[in-house]
Amino acid sequence: xxxxxxxxxxxxxxxxxxxxxxxxxxxxxxxxxxxxxxxxxxxxxxxxxxxxxxxxxxxxxxxxxxxxxxxxxxxxxxxxxxxxxxxxxxxxxxxxxxxxxxxxxxxxxxxxxxxxxxxxxxxxxxxxxxxxxxxxxxxxxxxxxxxxxxxxxxxxxxxxxxxxxxxxxxxxxxxxxxxxxxxxxxxxxxxxxxxxxxxxxxxxxxxxxxxxxxxxxxxxxxxxxxxxxxxxxxxxx
Amino acid sequence: xxxxxxxxxxxxxxxxxxxxxxxxxxxxxxxxxxxxxxxxxxxxxxxxxxxxxxxxxxxxxxxxxxxxxxxxxxxxxxxxxxxxxxxxxxxxxxxxxxxxxxxxxxxxxxxxxxxxxxxxxxxxxxxxxxxxxxxxxxxxxxxxxxxxxxxxxxxxxxxxxxxxxxxxxxxxxxxxxxxxxxxxxxxxxxxxxxxxxxxxxxxxxxxxxxxxxxxxxxxxxxxxxxxxxxxxxxxxxxxxxxxxxxxxxxxxxxxxxxxxxxxxxxxxxxxxxxxxxxxxxxxxxxxxxxxxxxxxxxxxxxxxxxxxxxxxxxxxxx
Numbered sequence: 001x002x003x004x005x006x007x008x009x010x011x012x013x014x015x016x017x018x019x020x021x022x023x024x025x026x027x028x029x030x031x032x033x034x035x036x037x038x039x040x041x042x043x044x045x046x047x048x049x050x051x052x053x054x055x056x057x058x059x060x061x062x063x064x065x066x067x068x069x070x071x072x073x074x075x076x077x078x079x080x081x082x083x084x085x086x087x088x089x090x091x092x093x094x095x096x097x098x099x100x101x102x103x104x105x106x107x108x109x110x111x112x113x114x115x116x117x118x119x120x121x122x123x124x125x126x127x128x129x130x131x132x133x134x135x136x137x138x139x140x141x142x143x144x145x146x147x148x149x150x151x152x153x154x155x156x157x158x159x160x161x162x163x164x165x166x167x168x169x170x171x172x173x174x175x176x177x178x179x180x181x182x183x184x185x186x187x188x189x190x191x192x193x194x195x196x197x198x199x200x201x202x203x204x205x206x207x208x209x210x211x212x213x214x215x216x217x218x219x220x221x222x223x224x225x226x227x228x229x230x231x232x233x234x235x236x237x
Numbered sequence: 238x239x240x241x242x243x244x245x246x247x248x249x250x251x252x253x254x255x256x257x258x259x260x261x262x263x264x265x266x267x268x269x270x271x272x273x274x275x276x277x278x279x280x281x282x283x284x285x286x287x288x289x290x291x292x293x294x295x296x297x298x299x300x301x302x303x304x305x306x307x308x309x310x311x312x313x314x315x316x317x318x319x320x321x322x323x324x325x326x327x328x329x330x331x332x333x334x335x336x337x338x339x340x341x342x343x344x345x346x347x348x349x350x351x352x353x354x355x356x357x358x359x360x361x362x363x364x365x366x367x368x369x370x371x372x373x374x375x376x377x378x379x380x381x382x383x384x385x386x387x388x389x390x391x392x393x394x395x396x397x398x399x400x401x402x403x404x405x406x407x408x409x410x411x412x413x414x415x416x417x418x419x420x421x422x423x424x425x426x427x428x429x430x431x432x433x434x435x436x437x438x439x440x441x442x443x444x445x446x447x448x449x450x451x452x453x454x455x456x457x458x459x460x461x462x463x464x465x466x467x468x469x470x471x472x473x474x475x476x477x478x479x480x481x482x483x484x485x486x487x488x489x490x491x492x493x494x495x496x497x498x499x500x501x502x503x504x505x506x507x508x509x510x511x512x513x514x515x516x517x518x519x520x521x522x523x524x525x526x527x528x529x530x531x532x533x534x535x536x537x538x539x540x541x542x543x544x545x546x547x548x549x550x551x552x553x554x555x
Contacts, residue, residue: 015460050427052427071431072423073426073428073432076429077429089420090416090421090423090425092416092420093420097413098417099418100413101413102428104413105430108410110409113410113413149424153428153429228554
């Protein structure tokens with residue numbers, strides 16, 4: 001049984017079909033890469049799986065329980081957490097406080113929340129910036145912070161929306177290492193990514209979306225050679 | 238500490254008029270802080286807090302007139318009634334997803350519904366209002382006529398209690414969640430925060446605390462009517478302090494009230510023309526809102542921070 005099961009999910013916005021009967025399985029312990037050109041429906045799929053949108057048709061199940069009709073915070077408490085493509089942050093808080101806010105999902109105790117936050121910050125490599133106000137963070141650190149907040153909620157499945165966008169090659173290598181470390185902790189990852197340098201080496205499986213449809217699925221090396229995928233990305237002469 | 242000492246000694250040296258001004262500063266610092274706790278914290282600006290103040294005033298006054306129940310117990314009833322109404326206001330506004338100006342208008346409308354209902358409620362005195370029966374000075378009856386100094390100490394004790402509560406909340410899960418909601422609701426929701434629930438809780442806390450201020454007002458002025466405790470200008474009085482002083486800060490409402498209330502009282506006393514007090518205070522509020530939306534407390538932040546730096550709190554007051 002897959003950890004997250006998406007079956008024939010369709011989402012329309014007026015006349016636009018953002019997702020057209022998309023199905024995919026995320027198995028426990030794997031890193032699944034979700035790629036596709038702009039407007040392919042990747043973020044819409046995230047929003048459906050995390051309760052921000054309600055699909056028009058189809059079924060979404062997590063640990064064999066339907067997620068349809070649950071609100072985002074309920075889905076988070078079930079063990080699915082997401083990050084945002086446009087980096088969000090609690091801009092009046094410090095780094096430690098905002099990660100502690102995430103940790104409060106599993107505890108009411110201030111000391112425990114801080115402890116959990118501290119270990120999440122160690123994992124994402126922000127330990128030395130605990131007391132820094134979020135306004136003072138650069139883009140890489142904000143992405144690390146987003147991951148830290150998400151990790152602090154103690155999820156089973158993380159949905160990451162374009163963690164590598166806007167990063168330079170060195171930073172991308174750091175994030176790649178971070179994703180592996182998170183997977184090694186026993187978490188499952190569904191990663192939307194444009195940056196192939198990041199996703200190809202770490203993903204166990206790749207799913208390609210184009211115009212709201214799934215056009216390919218398989219090992220990264222196979223997908224990279226797939227005719228339909230090449231056409232979707234580069235067009236045809 | 239020095240500030241507290243000055244505040245404790247001050248009423249003894251004040252003239253009766255200045256004592257009245259100080260009490261009004263205390264009252265609007267209190268209700269401004271109560272407003273701030275719910276609204277400044279979660280960023281949802283209510284212009285309908287007069288309803289909560291009025292419910293508190295009416296609950297304690299009615300219970301005293303009808304059954305001679307001590308206003309302290311009456312205040313508790315008012316707190317519960319206002320919290321209930323706060324839950325209704327919050328549930329309606331937040332379920333409908335009202336934001337910004339629409340939320341402000343909705344809170345005015347809901348408060349007006351309460352005011353008009355009370356005007357037409359003959360058993361509660363209707364538009365005439367309620368006159369508190371005068372008895373001898375006593376803490377039980379919450380009345381002091383030979384000297385008004387006890388009112389001063391009561392309101393400042395209430396204010397201190399409120400600031401302590403706010404400080405406790407700030408350093409708890411609840412405070413973190415309120416700040417998170419104000420900063421980014423979507424992100425808060427994605428991290429497992431039931432934003433609807435916590436927004437309603439913030440409204441209820443704020444409503445309950447404001448109602449206690451209403452009881453104080455009723456005991457101090459000894460006369461209440463829908464127009465004096467429930468109308469929009471009362472809501473305006475409540476929010477001018479925090480807006481001028483600094484919304485969402487710990488001491489902003491106190492500072493703002495200490496600026497606005499003396500201006501209003503002095504205008505009333507020495508210029509006298511009806512309504513001029515609001516012209517002056519309103520202009521000041523608009524000027525501050527335009528030129529310094531974060532409030533004048535910023536100019537005093539350094540010394541205040543030095544005083545409160547000992548608290549374990551690390552983020553800026555939400």
